[in-house]
Amino acid sequence: MNKFKNYSKALRATFTGFGFALIFTFVTANAFAQSVQPDQVTPPVVPGNLVVEAGHEPFLLGRATGTQNYVCKPVGAGFRFVLFTPEATLFKENGKQIITHFFSPNPLEPNTDPTVFSDGTIRAAWLHQDSSTVWAKVHQPNGAATVDPNAIAWLLLDVAGTQSGPTGGDTLTVTTFVQRVNTTGGLAPSVGCTLSTDVGNTAFVPYTADYFFYKKSGGSN
Numbered sequence: 371m372n373k374f375k376n377y378s379k380a381l382r383a384t385f386t387g388f389g390f391a392l393i394f395t396f397v398t399a400n401a402f403a404q405s406v407q408p409d410q411v412t413p414p415v416v417p418g419n420l421v422v423e424a425g426h427e428p429f430l431l432g433r434a435t436g437t438q439n440y441v442c443k444p445v446g447a448g449f450r451f452v453l454f455t456p457e458a459t460l461f462k463e464n465g466k467q468i469i470t471h472f473f474s475p476n477p478l479e480p481n482t483d484p485t486v487f488s489d490g491t492i493r494a495a496w497l498h499q500d501s502s503t504v505w506a507k508v509h510q511p512n513g514a515a516t517v518d519p520n521a522i523a524w525l526l527l528d529v530a531g532t533q534s535g536p537t538g539g540d541t542l543t544v545t546t547f548v549q550r551v552n553t554t555g556g557l558a559p560s561v562g563c564t565l566s567t568d569v570g571n572t573a574f575v576p577y578t579a580d581y582f583f584y585k586k587s588g589g590s591n
Contacts, residue, residue: 414551414582417515420526422547422584429544430583432460432469432496435576438522438556442563442571449565451558451573460496460581469542470497471581476505478531493530496542496581501535504542504583522556522577525549547584554578 411428422428436458440451460469475481475490486492493505506527508514513526527550532543556577563571 411582414549414580416524416526416549416551417517419512420509420515420524420549420551422526422549425587426546426584427587428549428582429585430468430541431463432581432583433463434458434460434471434579434581436471436578437574438558438577440558440573440575442568444566444569449563449568451563451571453558456494456577457574458577458579468499469581471495472497474503474505476531477533478505491530494527494548496548496583498535498539498541500539500541501537502539502542503533503535504529504545504548505531506545506548509547517551518553520555520557521553522579524551524553542583544585545583546586549582549584550579551582552578552580 411431413422413428436456438453439455439457441454442449443452445452455473456471458471459467460471461467472495473492474495475488476493476495477490479491479493481488481491483491493507495503495505497503507530509526509528513528514523515525516523525548527548529545529547532545534540534543554577556575556579559573559575562568562573
């Protein structure tokens with residue numbers, strides 16, 4: 371009988387210890403989960419005309435590497451390289467690819483240019499890996515600033531449309547503004563587009579930039 375009592379006490383002690391271990395593990399894991407916060411994005415320091423209005427906050431930063439693509443066209447009485455699209459890949463700080471950047475028709479804006487055969491106005495576009503898309507246009511009346519004369523301008527862009535991906539991806543659908551900052555390279559060439567025989571020449575100029583995506587403060591992403 372004493373052996374049975376001793377066995378019962380030992381069994382209760384084992385389960386009690388196991389229970390405390392489970393509670394400790396749960397509390398520790400919960401505290402760790404609460405301590406892990408989403409990526410915090412700090413707004414960049416920019417010229418006054420590129421500051422995003424109050425009530426919006428950055429939620430995503432993509433570091434872009436790619437090219438600014440130009441074609442030689444007649445402009446006025448002369449000829450000039452004109453941007454026809456950027457081609458860039460945006461990465462997170464950990465090197466993970468997240469977004470592709472290019473020009474594309476915005477289906478939410480009717481096309482008003484009869485020389486462009488598309489179902490929407492051509493805008494700068496960003497396609498997230500979840501297939502959500504945002505289109506944007508340069509902020510008016512002054513959404514550009516030349517910070518480095520050897521690089522393309524820094525920009526503030528207003529969102530002109532967003533679209534969820536075909537499987538429900540919606541990361542970029544909350545975007546309200548986009549900033550292009552910290553640019554290097556990307557300027558149109560100064561040679562190769564001066565004669566009529568140059569028309570049609572293309573130039574793919576390497577560039578880098580940081581793109582900050584904003585949403586309404588307190589909104590989900």
